[in-house]
Amino acid sequence: MGEIKSAIELAMERTKNLVMDEEEKRALAVKGTESKIRAVLRRYLEDMVEKDDVEKELGEIRGDEALKRSLLADLLVEKFDIQHDNTRLLQLFHMINGGLEQSLKKELEMLQKQFAEEMEKREMIIRERIMDNLKETGITGSGIEPNIAEWDAWKEELEEVGNTFQRRVTEWKNRLKGTTD
Secondary structure, three states, X not given: OOOOOOHHHHHHHHHOXXXXXXXXXXXXXHHHHHHHHHHHHHHHHOOOOOHHHHHHHHHXXXXXXXXXXXXXXXXXXXXXXXXXXXXXXXXXXXXXXXXXXXXXXXXXXXXXXXXXXXXXXXXXXXXXXXXXXXXXXXXXXXXXXXXXXXXXXXXXXXXXXXXXXXXXXXXXXXXXXXXXO
């Protein structure tokens, strides 16, 4: 009489000769570590945990410390956006490799400050242009406050300045990646 096998026994029989090589094991470990670091970083950026908690959680992730620092650097670089406030992101740069990236961090802070100052100047110019255009069409008064974010002229300026600064940020990102590899 034939033997009846469970689904688990059948699955075990079919997979008994499947074995991962070292490269596959390493890739799986890297992916798992990256996933854990990404989760910690996401919770931090969403203001769910504080910096000290991030340090503790990252310390609890098992794996090669150099790999963890490299993955963290890649994720920080990936998350950086010149057009948004990166204050919380910048607070984590000290964890990458001690003080090595401090000069790059300062450069990035300066770059973001320059971007904000340039956008402030451009906003004043665009605001004046918009007010002049409104005045020409007969719309005047002290209560007029245009929603500058909705005007095409502002969107074009934002894109132009954003592209210029984004090239500088890309150069910065490439240099940072070079220091963590």
